[in-house]
Amino acid sequence: MIQISRLPYYGRQMLNWGVTIASVIVCALILPSRLPGMELLGIGPNWLLIWVVAWSVKRSVLQGAIAGLALGLIQDGMTSLHPSHTLSLMCVGILTASLKKQRYVQEDFISVALIVFGMTVVAETVLALQFSLVGDRSLAEIWTDHQQIALSSAILSSLWAPILYYPLNLWWEKMNWIENNA
Amino acid sequence: MDTLRRWWDRNWLQVALIGLVISTAWVARQTQGGSLFEVYQLLTRPFQSNPSKQELLTNAKVVEMEAKLQQVEKENQKLRELLGYVAKNQQQAIAAPIVGRGADHWWQQITLGRGSNDGIKEDFVVTAPGGLVGRVSSVTAHTSRVMLISDPSSRVGVMINRSRFMGVMRGKSGNKAVMQFFERVPDVRRGDVVTTSSASELFPSGLPVGRVESVNLSQSPAPEAVIALSAPTSVLEWVAVYPVEKNTDSETSQANSK
Numbered sequence: 001m002i003q004i005s006r007l008p009y010y011g012r013q014m015l016n017w018g019v020t021i022a023s024v025i026v027c028a029l030i031l032p033s034r035l036p037g038m039e040l041l042g043i044g045p046n047w048l049l050i051w052v053v054a055w056s057v058k059r060s061v062l063q064g065a066i067a068g069l070a071l072g073l074i075q076d077g078m079t080s081l082h083p084s085h086t087l088s089l090m091c092v093g094i095l096t097a098s099l100k101k102q103r104y105v106q107e108d109f110i111s112v113a114l115i116v117f118g119m120t121v122v123a124e125t126v127l128a129l130q131f132s133l134v135g136d137r138s139l140a141e142i143w144t145d146h147q148q149i150a151l152s153s154a155i156l157s158s159l160w161a162p163i164l165y166y167p168l169n170l171w172w173e174k175m176n177w178i179e180n181n182a
Numbered sequence: 183m184d185t186l187r188r189w190w191d192r193n194w195l196q197v198a199l200i201g202l203v204i205s206t207a208w209v210a211r212q213t214q215g216g217s218l219f220e221v222y223q224l225l226t227r228p229f230q231s232n233p234s235k236q237e238l239l240t241n242a243k244v245v246e247m248e249a250k251l252q253q254v255e256k257e258n259q260k261l262r263e264l265l266g267y268v269a270k271n272q273q274q275a276i277a278a279p280i281v282g283r284g285a286d287h288w289w290q291q292i293t294l295g296r297g298s299n300d301g302i303k304e305d306f307v308v309t310a311p312g313g314l315v316g317r318v319s320s321v322t323a324h325t326s327r328v329m330l331i332s333d334p335s336s337r338v339g340v341m342i343n344r345s346r347f348m349g350v351m352r353g354k355s356g357n358k359a360v361m362q363f364f365e366r367v368p369d370v371r372r373g374d375v376v377t378t379s380s381a382s383e384l385f386p387s388g389l390p391v392g393r394v395e396s397v398n399l400s401q402s403p404a405p406e407a408v409i410a411l412s413a414p415t416s417v418l419e420w421v422a423v424y425p426v427e428k429n430t431d432s433e434t435s436q437a438n439s440k
Binding site: 010013017021025028029031032033034042043044046066069070071072073074075076077078079080081085127131136137141145148149153 | 195199200203204206207208210211212213214215216218219221222225226281282283284285286287288289291293334335354355356416
């Protein structure tokens with residue numbers, strides 16, 4: 001086991017980014033799979049959204065927006081280019097970052113699960129609005145789909161959120177601590 | 183100017199990394215997540231089932247019915263030959279495992295574990311036990327993405343098998359679809375079998391699609407029927423991929439117009 005704090009500054013930064021990017025790749029790879037217990041009405045958790053929330057909770061609005069943009073582009077590539085996920089995930093990043101969680105809630109797990117629940121609903125609503133504007137699906141169908149998708153996805157995402165949030169948060173906190181004490 | 187340079191000295195790595203991240207994400211978007219799906223296929227390969235298992239599941243009745251169908255098909259072909267039809271050359275199907283489902287729930291997609299290396303190209307037709315499943319929308323070397331006919335943006339030309347009334351079917355999430363008729367008063371009943379129509383350009387004609395579940399003749403602007411799709415996409419593990427053959431009807435009409 002190497003001592004991370006003994007690494008040179010740039011080495012540490014690279015390692016930090018490497019872990020971060022690897023976690024995004026893992027999220028993107030779980031997305032098309034439907035593992036047992038991860039499915040409700042054929043709908044799975046939205047891992048990229050959980051990642052954006054985990055990232056943005058303790059970061060600035062700009063950082064949240066950039067993460068939303070990057071992961072939105074990836075999810076666009078994995079599904080369909082129009083309508084775009086960049087808008088919905090950027091909304092999620094910006095809103096989560098501007099929540100200022102620490103001021104209101106202390107307990108991490110519960111509050112992150114709650115934020116993910118709310119943000120999933122926001123993200124699916126943004127997508128549904130885009131579908132309504134594009135106009136190749138009927139409005140009634142979009143909004144019945146929206147209810148079903150938003151609810152099952154929100155329940156599953158919020159339940160699975162701690163699994164991703166806990167290790168990532170631990171890692172980022174550790175890196176922060178090392179940076180501040182170096 | 184000095185503050186800008188000091189800011190740059192402190193943050194150049196961040197800026198460079200953000201640029202790198204965004205451009206990588208952009209590349210992933212433009213290549214339809216190709217490399218991601220390649221890695222996914224590589225990682226899930228040990229967990230994919232093999233076709234022999236699937237064969238075990240087909241029960242004896244299906245085998246018997248298939249034998250009967252083959253007999254009828256052969257008879258049909260002979261009769262066609264007698265009538266002077268040119269026999270279509272039957273192309274070999276490519277068997278492909280389903281390795282992934284849609285990466286978002288607004289789209290009804292599946293990912294197959296075979297790609298351009300196995301001869302799959304865009305627009306190939308995907309079928310399964312039960313009938314039509316969808317169409318290949320993008321291909322990488324070892325994976326391909328299929329847009330299901332239950333996707334709300336998919337449009338398939340279909341026909342009521344009994345009365346030959348035609349219409350357009352658009353997906354409705356789940357295992358349902360809605361068929362919109364061209365005629366004002368179509369002859370359609372609950373339980374009628376629906377197949378792809380001969381007017382369809384994208385799909386070969388006569389592929390089974392599903393059964394009529396309910397009919398709403400008073401729907402405007404055109405009468406509609408809800409169709410329960412016959413291929414159980416949510417439990418399928420293997421599908422067959424066929425090259426697109428242009429419909430013989432549309433080909434002859436094109437030849438006539440020339």
